[in-house]
Amino acid sequence: MHQINRQGISSLSNTQLEDVIAEIEQAIEWHQSWYKNLLRCLIADTPANEQDLADNAHNFCRFGQWFNKLPDQTIKLHPHFSEIASAHKKMHQGAKVLLSLKESKTVIPVNLLDQFHADLDRLRELFDCLIDEFTEVLHTRDPLTGASNRTNLLENLQKEHELCKRKSLSCALIMIDLDHFKQVNDEFGHAAGDKVLIALVKCIKSQLRKYDQLYRYGGEEFLVCLPQTELDDAKSFSERLRAGVEALKIDISNDNHINVTGSFGVTLISADDNIETAIERADEAMYQAKKSGRNRVCVA
Numbered sequence: 427m428h429q430i431n432r433q434g435i436s437s438l439s440n441t442q443l444e445d446v447i448a449e450i451e452q453a454i455e456w457h458q459s460w461y462k463n464l465l466r467c468l469i470a471d472t473p474a475n476e477q478d479l480a481d482n483a484h485n486f487c488r489f490g491q492w493f494n495k496l497p498d499q500t501i502k503l504h505p506h507f508s509e510i511a512s513a514h515k516k517m518h519q520g521a522k523v524l525l526s527l528k529e530s531k532t533v534i535p536v537n538l539l540d541q542f543h544a545d546l547d548r549l550r551e552l553f554d555c556l557i558d559e560f561t562e563v564l565h566t567r568d569p570l571t572g573a574s575n576r577t578n579l580l581e582n583l584q585k586e587h588e589l590c591k592r593k594s595l596s597c598a599l600i601m602i603d604l605d606h607f608k609q610v611n612d613e614f615g616h617a618a619g620d621k622v623l624i625a626l627v628k629c630i631k632s633q634l635r636k637y638d639q640l641y642r643y644g645g646e647e648f649l650v651c652l653p654q655t656e657l658d659d660a661k662s663f664s665e666r667l668r669a670g671v672e673a674l675k676i677d678i679s680n681d682n683h684i685n686v687t688g689s690f691g692v693t694l695i696s697a698d699d700n701i702e703t704a705i706e707r708a709d710e711a712m713y714q715a716k717k718s719g720r721n722r723v724c725v726a
């Protein structure tokens with residue numbers, strides 16, 4: 427099975443992902459009834475649909491029309507989608523050849539029929555694969571902030587830890603918790619609080635490398651995993667992040683800006699650690715940062 431480039435998907439919103447899934451599900455259904463109709467033409471000699479006999483038949487079906495009108499280049503240029511587009515075109519062209527042979531009363535060679543069915547199966551496989559992958563992204567992502575949720579956290583960190591161990595490299599964890607966040611909600615409302623969380627994640631993401639991981643660990647608590655990172659580097663990275671969060675001017679309504687700060691707990695996942703213990707250590711370091719005045723980085 428094909429794996430989709432996760433980088434491409436991560437820039438799509440949940441709504442975009444849901445829309446794509448709905449469209450693909452409809453495309454599957456549409457092609458199923460289209461296929462039944464094709465068999466009626468080929469076997470029971472009912473009249474063929476003119477559009478199915480066109481060279482660009484793939485542009486006329488519901489999926490083809492949707493795909494061609496897609497405004498979003500992120501989706502359209504996605505590697506998996508371009509594969510679907512060419513499989514879809516190939517399948518419709520195969521159907522057109524079968525229908526043309528039938529129209530000219532020529533016996534359809536079995537290899538052409540087999541090839542058509544293989545192309546149809548391939549298209550279905552690509553549709554299914556895309557739905558699975560997009561659904562998984564939806565299930566593993568926090569809908570508010572777009573950070574990963576905790577579904578695969580332990581499994582992913584375990585994999586990262588194993589990889590780093592094999593290469594004798596360090597892997598750092600940073601627990602981040604907003605300071606006095608309840609006050610933000612109480613004073614400016616929950617919607618403003620949500621904007622703060624979104625701004626925080628945007629700020630963190632802007633500083634991550636592409637192989638770093640960011641999880642929403644709790645309400646206003648986030649966990650960052652920095653693979654191949656030594657403690658000193660993780661500490662200075664956290665310091666930069668802390669300063670970046672402090673400098674944020676978050677627009678909560680009609681040019682009403684607020685500032686927030688966060689407390690940071692940093693630790694390394696040592697070779698003989700289990701992941702839960704390392705997370706607890708990062709959490710303890712973060713609480714240490716809270717106790718010693720907030721808006722600071724502590725290391726454990």
Ligand SMILES: Nc1nc2c(ncn2[C@@H]2O[C@H](COP(=O)(O)OP(=O)(O)OP(=O)(O)O)[C@@H](O)[C@H]2O)c(=O)[nH]1
Pocket residue numbers: 570603604605606607608609611615616617618619620623644645646716720
């Ligand atoms: N707006 C919004 N608030 C949330 C969300 N999840 C959790 N919260 C709020 O986060 C606040 C966390 O409050 P506390 O645990 O008391 O922590 P705090 O006020 O940040 O205080 P310290 O952590 O001690 O600095 C609560 O008011 C929760 O309602 C969310 O998704 N959106």
